[in-house]
Amino acid sequence: MKIVVAIKQVPERDAQVHIDAAGKWIEEADLQYALNESDAYALEEALQLKEQHGGKVIVVSAGPERVGTTLREALAKGADHAIQIDCDDLGARDALGVAKLLAAAIQPENPDLILTGLQSEDLGLGQTGVIVAELLGLPHATLILHVEKTETGLKVKRELEEGWFQTVELPTPAVLTIQSGGNKLRYATLMGIKRAKTKEVRGVTAAELAVDTAPVVVLEQVTLPQKQKSTQLLSGTAKETAAALVEKLKFEVHVL
Amino acid sequence: MSGILVVFEQHEGHISRIGWEALAAGQRLSAQLGLPVSAAVIGADTESLAAEIAARPLAKVLRVEHPLLAQYTADGFTLALQQLIESENPAYVIFPHTYQVRDHAPALAARLGQVLIGDVVAIGDGPVFTRQLLQGRLNGSYRHTGNGPCFVSVQAGAFRPEEQHSAATAAQIAVFTPTIDSAQIRTKPGEPFRGSAQTVDLSSAQLIVSVGRGIKEAENIPMVAELATALGAELAASRPICDAGWLPLERQVGSSGQTVSPKLYLAVGISGAIQHQVGMKGSQCVVAINKDPDAPIFEIADYGIVGDLFEVVPALTAAVKAAR
Numbered sequence: 001m002k003i004v005v006a007i008k009q010v011p012e013r014d015a016q017v018h019i020d021a022a023g024k025w026i027e028e029a030d031l032q033y034a035l036n037e038s039d040a041y042a043l044e045e046a047l048q049l050k051e052q053h054g055g056k057v058i059v060v061s062a063g064p065e066r067v068g069t070t071l072r073e074a075l076a077k078g079a080d081h082a083i084q085i086d087c088d089d090l091g092a093r094d095a096l097g098v099a100k101l102l103a104a105a106i107q108p109e110n111p112d113l114i115l116t117g118l119q120s121e122d123l124g125l126g127q128t129g130v131i132v133a134e135l136l137g138l139p140h141a142t143l144i145l146h147v148e149k150t151e152t153g154l155k156v157k158r159e160l161e162e163g164w165f166q167t168v169e170l171p172t173p174a175v176l177t178i179q180s181g182g183n184k185l186r187y188a189t190l191m192g193i194k195r196a197k198t199k200e201v202r203g204v205t206a207a208e209l210a211v212d213t214a215p216v217v218v219l220e221q222v223t224l225p226q227k228q229k230s231t232q233l234l235s236g237t238a239k240e241t242a243a244a245l246v247e248k249l250k251f252e253v254h255v256l
Numbered sequence: 257m258s259g260i261l262v263v264f265e266q267h268e269g270h271i272s273r274i275g276w277e278a279l280a281a282g283q284r285l286s287a288q289l290g291l292p293v294s295a296a297v298i299g300a301d302t303e304s305l306a307a308e309i310a311a312r313p314l315a316k317v318l319r320v321e322h323p324l325l326a327q328y329t330a331d332g333f334t335l336a337l338q339q340l341i342e343s344e345n346p347a348y349v350i351f352p353h354t355y356q357v358r359d360h361a362p363a364l365a366a367r368l369g370q371v372l373i374g375d376v377v378a379i380g381d382g383p384v385f386t387r388q389l390l391q392g393r394l395n396g397s398y399r400h401t402g403n404g405p406c407f408v409s410v411q412a413g414a415f416r417p418e419e420q421h422s423a424a425t426a427a428q429i430a431v432f433t434p435t436i437d438s439a440q441i442r443t444k445p446g447e448p449f450r451g452s453a454q455t456v457d458l459s460s461a462q463l464i465v466s467v468g469r470g471i472k473e474a475e476n477i478p479m480v481a482e483l484a485t486a487l488g489a490e491l492a493a494s495r496p497i498c499d500a501g502w503l504p505l506e507r508q509v510g511s512s513g514q515t516v517s518p519k520l521y522l523a524v525g526i527s528g529a530i531q532h533q534v535g536m537k538g539s540q541c542v543v544a545i546n547k548d549p550d551a552p553i554f555e556i557a558d559y560g561i562v563g564d565l566f567e568v569v570p571a572l573t574a575a576v577k578a579a580r
Contacts, residue, residue, distance in 0.1 A: 168445050216400065221396070241563060241571070246579050253519065255520045
């Protein structure tokens with residue numbers, strides 16, 4: 001089974017973020033980046049499918065040069081090779097524009113399966129996988145926790161709301177967006193890291209993929225959210241704040 | 257091109273609550289732009305659903321009906337809605353932001369050369385649509401600049417359905433029959449099933465202590481459990497804790513877990529990502545303990561302690577025990 005996994009490099013979860021001078025995005029200079037969490041689960045699912053059924057895992061990512069480190073990390077975990085879509089203006093493209101880049105890079109590979117995380121931790125659009133499927137004319141299923149290969153295609157476990165699930169069968173080639181938590185993530189081994197250095201990372205520029213770039217949806221401004229409630233912050237030592245909170249719970253919230 | 261089309265969703269034979277919220281968003285937009293609002297409901301038998309919707313002040317209600325729409329599939333719904341939109345030509349299409357909509361609306365928009373503005377929490381003049389970025393740390397203002405219809409989905413709880421005065425006369429109901437061939441539906445969905453026997457009903461709990469990623473290790477969970485016991489509260493968790501198997505799934509609060517509305521929700525080491533907030537923002541009182549003063553949980557907290565939970569929680573447990 002030939003599997004392509006589309007992954008994204010995002011700011012680290014605990015990173016302190018500051019809005020940039022133009023108010024269009026965040027200051028990127030001092031940010032630490034990491035592999036988007038649900039994409040890590042998509043990669044894990046792909047690696048496990050390869051271990052069970054043989055085949056090949058190709059990772060693809062779009063973004064500036066720094067994206068290379070995230071692709072290397074995926075190679076170190078066991079992906080076979082990587083495609084790096086060199087694109088400095090990712091933020092100026094809308095979900096359709098980014099999906100067009102990915103679809104154009106993936107199509108020549110003719111994979112049996114395309115996996116990606118269900119949404120990114122930075123923009124949180126949750127659309128890329130579904131649009132890639134639409135662009136490539138492939139069936140898709142979203143919020144997938146488990147993938148099983150059958151004789152005719154795939155049987156997947158899909159998450160629904162409020163603790164419900166559903167099994168969906170679909171033919172291959174197909175696109176799946178993977179939900180976090182379905183597997184246990186592996187770490188890259190020392191041997192893996194060593195091997196990753198010799199694996200191929202093929203670069204392709206956004207211009208070479210020749211996709212239409214005019215966005216139809218534009219992010220005009222980013223702002224700090226307004227507080228929906230006025231929070232009473234309790235300060236002091238742990239003991240003092242605990243005592244203050246107990247007072248509040250007793251006399252204001254009336255639960256003690 | 258004209259009008260606003262609100263696409264409703266059904267749940268066990270009834271219009272789901274978030275559908276009414278999508279209608280509220282449509283009405284907000286209507287007030288701003290002076291455009292009429294219509295509604296669509298999709299399925300194999302939509303008569304009673306359409307009647308439920310038609311009592312509201314709407315231009316018309318469209319029953320998008322076909323035997324192949326009896327069960328939700330992305331292929332079926334995308335085809336049906338594409339044909340409806342091409343026929344009705346709305347300027348705006350508003351969806352509730354549900355798992356079902358997330359599964360097909362991006363493809364539908366892309367098929368028409370557009371992009372869904374998803375998970376919207378506010379609509380401003382312009383119209384400008386606000387959605388959350390970086391797990392709720394920032395807001396982003398989005399504008400639609402394309403030539404086709406503008407697709408929007410609204411977050412659960414973001415738009416309050418007004419006290420709906422019934423319209424003087426019921427809205428006109430029309431049936432729209434899309435052309436769908438069974439070969440066009442490529443996925444085969446199974447019946448929904450529950451993950452595990454639900455023995456914990458957090459939805460009726462009065463007091464909840466909930467634990468998140470900040471707890472770091474499974475070994476640290478008992479520290480929070482002890483606080484819950486001292487308070488006489490149920491213990492709950494955010495998704496990563498249940499994903500890691502540190503607490504059972506049935507204790508998960510959020511969009512993929514349970515929705516709770518206790519008198520007290522004490523969030524320990526929970527950053528408060530959108531998916532979590534959806535499940536607990538109906539709580540009467542929210543207390544947050546987190547080391548990160550910028551964590552989104554503080555936006556909806558009544559009381560906050562910015563500090564090390566490994567110091568605060570044991571101190572709080574002791575103080576609660578002493579107060580009892």
